[in-house]
Amino acid sequence: MKWFIELCDKFHFVFIEGDRYKQIFNGLLITLEITFFALIIGIVIGVVIATIRSTYDKNVEVLKRKRGPALVLWTILNIIAKLYLTVIRGTPTVVQLLIAYFVIFESATNGVPVAIFAFGINSGAYVAEILRGGIMSIPTGQFEASRSLGFNYIQTMRYVIVPQVFKSVLPALCNEFIVLIKETSVAGYVGVNDLTKAGDLIRGRTFEAMLPLLGVAAIYLALVVVLTSLVGVLERRLRTNER
DSSP states (O other): OHHHHHHHHHHIIIIIGGGTHHHHHHHHHHHHHHHHHHHHHHHHHHHHHHHHHHHHHHHHHHHHHHOSHHHHHHHHHHHHHHHHHHHHHHSOHHHHHHHIIIIITTTOSOHHHHHHHHHHHHHHHHHHHHHHHHHHHSOHHHHHHHHHTTOOHHHHIIIIIHHHHHHHHHHHHHHHHHHHHHHGGGGGGGTOOOHHHHHHHHHHHHOOOHHHHHHHHHHHHHHHHHHHHHHHHHHHHHHHHHO
């Protein structure tokens, strides 16, 4: 009982006194803001890169037979896409964040847009491979059947392939969203007062490490559990629709 009373006193001192709980709340909002907009950027980049990579892979033989400027254009685009994927997936996220803040946007005074940019660029590489895998999993016969009905390549992708791809990769995209939430915990390196940074600031002011860190960990865990549950519900509904 004495231990519980001491724990309550520590909790009051760490979070309630000085309204320090507001730092946690504001940090959570910033974390969710960075995650949301970074995911949007990642999806846009991922769609573009996945389209380039899958189009090249599926049509490279035809392009080689025809030759001409189309082959050169798609080859260059494919090389750029592969270089982007190699660099982004081959370097740590925190290093990319530091490069974005101290090199690309060295005059930036607000770290939140920089963090959104950095995490968006990083997420785009993984989203691209998720979408490319979905596109490549569609049987070639569906492409051929669409073309035989008079659809051009863009119409085939828009009306036939993409709806199926998004349905199959949606759970994986949701998992990428979960991973992205946890990756944003390094945003404090560029002065962003996100959830992790808020816990660290409280720890520095109160000289209490356990409660701030456990509190931050509990919030991340709660977010992941809720999102994982939503992904599970989504997967069950998709399976029901298929039946």
